[in-house]
Every structure is written in C-alpha cells, then in structure tokens.
Amino acid sequence: MTVDLLLGLQWGDEGKGKIVDVLTSKYDIIARFQGGPNAGHTLEFDGIKHVLRTVPSGIFHKNSVNIIGNGVVMDPVVFQKELEGLEKFNIDVKTRLLISRKAHLILPTHRLLDAASEASKGKAKIGSTLKGIGPTYMDKTGRNGIRIGDIEMDDFKERYRALADKHQAMIDFYDVDLQYDLKELEEEFFTAVEVLKELTFIDSEEYLNKAMREGKSILAEGAQGSLLDIDFGTYPFVTSSNTTAAGACTGLGIAPNRVKEVFGIFKAYTTRVGSGPFPTELFDEVGATMAKVGNEFGSVTGRARRCGWLDLVALKYAVQVNGVTQLYMMKGDVLSGFETLKVCTAYEYKGERINHLPYNIEPENVTPVYVEKKGWEADLTGMSTYEELPQELKKYIEFIEKELEVPIKVISVGPDRKQTIIK
Numbered sequence: 001m002t003v004d005l006l007l008g009l010q011w012g013d014e015g016k017g018k019i020v021d022v023l024t025s026k027y028d029i030i031a032r033f034q035g036g037p038n039a040g041h042t043l044e045f046d047g048i049k050h051v052l053r054t055v056p057s058g059i060f061h062k063n064s065v066n067i068i069g070n071g072v073v074m075d076p077v078v079f080q081k082e083l084e085g086l087e088k089f090n091i092d093v094k095t096r097l098l099i100s101r102k103a104h105l106i107l108p109t110h111r112l113l114d115a116a117s118e119a120s121k122g123k124a125k126i127g128s129t130l131k132g133i134g135p136t137y138m139d140k141t142g143r144n145g146i147r148i149g150d151i152e153m154d155d156f157k158e159r160y161r162a163l164a165d166k167h168q169a170m171i172d173f174y175d176v177d178l179q180y181d182l183k184e185l186e187e188e189f190f191t192a193v194e195v196l197k198e199l200t201f202i203d204s205e206e207y208l209n210k211a212m213r214e215g216k217s218i219l220a221e222g223a224q225g226s227l228l229d230i231d232f233g234t235y236p237f238v239t240s241s242n243t244t245a246a247g248a249c250t251g252l253g254i255a256p257n258r259v260k261e262v263f264g265i266f267k268a269y270t271t272r273v274g275s276g277p278f279p280t281e282l283f284d285e286v287g288a289t290m291a292k293v294g295n296e297f298g299s300v301t302g303r304a305r306r307c308g309w310l311d312l313v314a315l316k317y318a319v320q321v322n323g324v325t326q327l328y329m330m331k332g333d334v335l336s337g338f339e340t341l342k343v344c345t346a347y348e349y350k351g352e353r354i355n356h357l358p359y360n361i362e363p364e365n366v367t368p369v370y371v372e373k374k375g376w377e378a379d380l381t382g383m384s385t386y387e388e389l390p391q392e393l394k395k396y397i398e399f400i401e402k403e404l405e406v407p408i409k410v411i412s413v414g415p416d417r418k419q420t421i422i423k
C-alpha cells in the first residue's frame with residue numbers, strides 16, 4: 001500500500017487543513033510529519049471554525065486514526081489548550097490520536113530563546129511565530145533535545161532541568177530585555193505534560209509501516225509551505241523543518257518508494273506572513289483588497305498577511321521539488337471583481353530573463369515579469385460544479401495547468417467543506 005502527501009506550495013496558509021478534512025474520509029490514517037504549533041490549520045464546517053495547531057486535520061472524522069509523527073515538535077502547553085478546545089466539541093482526541101515517541105518537546109525555554117533570538121536580530125528578524133520552533137529543532141539536530149518518549153523515563157525531570165538551565169545561560173547571553181517568570185511557565189509545562197501522558201505514545205514508524213503492510217491508506221499532512229522549507233525555502237526567512245515531500249519520509253519513517261500521489265495546495269494568489277523576499281508582493285489597493293476579501297490574517301499570530309499576485313516561477317519550483325502530481329487551487333473566490341489579474345511567469349534578474357528561483361531573490365535583484373489575464377465579476381462562493389465557473393476563471397486555471405504541467409483537480413471557492421469543486 002502507498003502513502004499520499006498533501007503539501008503547501010507557497011509560504012504557508014494555503015488552506016491545507018480544509019483539504020485534509022475534505023479528503024480524510026478516503027484514508028485510514030492521517031499523519032503530520034513536521035512543524036509544530038507554528039501551524040494553524042483552519043477547518044470550517046457546520047458554521048463553526050476550528051483552528052488546529054499540532055493535531056492532524058483528520059481528527060474530526062471518527063473513523064480515521066491521527067498520528068503526530070517523529071518529525072513534529074510538540075508543545076504540551078499548546079497541545080493541552082488544543083485538546084480542551086476539541087473536547088468541547090465532543091471530539092474524542094484521546095482515542096483518535098497517537099503520538100510518536102520520537103517527536104521532540106518544545107520547552108518553555110525554547111519559546112524564550114526564540115523571543116531572545118528574534119529581539120537580538122532587530123530589523124533582520126525572521127518574523128517567527130515565537131512558538132520555540134527554531135530552538136527546538138536546533139536542539140534536535142544538536143543532539144540535545146528531549147523527546148516525547150523521554151516523558152516515560154525516570155530521569156525526565158533531571159534531563160529537563162539540565163536543558164532548561166543551559167537555555168537560561170543562552171538567554172542571558174543574548175542580553176535582551178525579556179520579561180518572564182520561569183517558575184510559572186514551568187508549572188504550566190509540567191501540568192500540561194501530565195495531560196499529554198494520558199495520550200498514547202507509539203513507535204510511529206513501526207505503526208505506519210505495519211499499517212501499510214495491512215493495506216491501510218495513509219495521508220501525510222504537511223505544515224507551512226514549500227518556500228518556508230529549511231533547505232529550499234527563502235533562507236534564512238524560513239521555518240526550521242523540511243516542509244517539502246522528502247520531509248514526509250524522514251518525518252514519518254516512510255520510504256520514498258511508498259509515496260504515490262503528491263497533492264500540492266496553492267492559493268489563486270500569493271501570501272506571506274513574517275519577513276523575507278516576496279517578488280510579487282503588492283503594496284497598493286489591489287493587495288489591500290486581497291487581504292480584506294481573503295481575510296488574510298494569521299490564524300496563529302493574528303498578524304496581517306502580505307498579499308500579491310500568483311507567482312508561477314516560485315510555484316514551478318515547488319512543484320518540481322515536491323514532485324506534485326495533482327494541484328488544488330484555493331481561494332479562487334477572493335479574485336472575483338478584479339478587472340485584470342496578473343500572473344508572474346518570469347523574473348528579470350541581473351539583466352536577464354529567468355524562470356527559476358535564483359539564490360538571491362531579494363527585491364533589489366528580482367523584478368517580476370507578468371502576463372495579464374481577464375478577471376471575472378461573478379461571486380463563486382455558491383457554485384458547486386466546474387461548469388458553473390466563469391469562462392475567465394477557467395482560462396486562468398488552464399493557463400496555470402499549462403505552465404506547471406500538472407492538472408488542477410480541485411478548486412476551492414470558500415472556507416466551508418461544501419465549497420469545494422472537483423474538476
């Protein structure tokens with residue numbers, strides 16, 4: 001049996017949560033493979049909006065098993081809140097969710113280190129969500145981290161203390177003004193660890209490989225987006241994990257030859273939250289309209305997202321790195337009402353026209369080259385079939401498919417589960 005992957009192709013916030021939720025009924029297992037509570041996967045159904053942070057988006061379907069894989073970093077404090085939120089809706093998280101013993105723990109001092117590191121960078125800051133993601137992955141690769149499985153060990157508290165003390169010295173080294181009460185944070189942390197212990201910890205690579213042998217179907221759910229990948233994103237303005245397809249193999253213990261379909265999720269335009277290059281960013285009324293109509297505010301931090309035209313150079317790059325087999329276009333409805341739409345098909349780079357992502361994509365090096373497409377007026381939010389969509393949108397879709405050489409299988413025309421058009 002094989003595994004399908006679902007990934008974001010831009011700078012995150014593409015709408016992955018909604019699509020996992022829509023697809024879940026087809027899969028036995030939904031597994032998150034990287035990232036942590038920096039993610040905010042939004043799902044909307046029955047008039048209620050849910051934002052998931054670490055829990056996979058299949059949690060609302062009672063027949064699917066949800067797994068937090070080894071590649072994820074988990075904050076017990078955030079998880080406890082997420083759990084309480086879901087239990088209010090009678091979602092039985094404790095029986096539907098399994099957690100890898102090899103996933104790493106985010107300590108309160110990881111969060112503080114994140115804040116200290118960002119404060120010390122001044123204008124060059126990454127624009128991190130400050131959830132402790134970078135410092136936790138640093139400890140993972142530095143071979144100092146504490147993992148979920150360590151919670152079951154007798155020396156968990158000593159190991160915690162040793163690492164937290166080391167962090168404390170590092171925070172002091174940054175010499176920034178950070179107000180915090182570590183005792184209080186630690187109390188909150190250890191209370192949350194007790195809650196976490198009520199969940200089932202597993203060797204998820206064993207579980208998943210056995211499930212595959214038994215013929216079960218698995219959907220691997222990515223977080224953030226390909227352009228935030230630690231290797232292939234717009235470094236250093238990236239997150240600290242591999243958000244691209246290879247991350248699903250290392251983050252779950254699944255061999256590459258097991259991967260079948262790769263679903264690439266993208267918005268009909270582009271957004272980015274936090275700092276870093278964004279060639280097609282708009283600073284005018286058009287960008288402001290996209291932000292307003294698209295409700296482009298971060299689901300984790302509430303920060304306003306930067307908005308711009310669709311960038312096919314960047315998208316082509318993401319399609320290539322991930323081996324995308326099917327595209328899912330989100331938020332097509334947000335583009336209704338623009339007379340003309342622009343699509344970036346190349347960059348002017350050092351006097352040359354290129355159509356790949358160069359090493360330096362800072363705004364001073366790159367000028368986007370656009371083609372113009374005719375817009376449409378119709379409100380798409382009530383449409384349910386491909387035939388109903390305006391001709392101009394169909395042309396927009398066909399143009400993207402031709403440029404990327406991958407079919408667009410689904411067009412999302414609103415946040416609700418039902419507002420999903422299969423082509």
Ligand code: IMP
Nearest residue numbers: 012013038039127128129238239273274
């Ligand atoms: P961090 O991973 O929280 O340290 O953030 C690093 C960069 O990735 C920042 O620019 C964040 O805004 C961005 N980022 C992290 N997680 C997400 C996400 O889920 N959606 C969009 N951007 C994200």
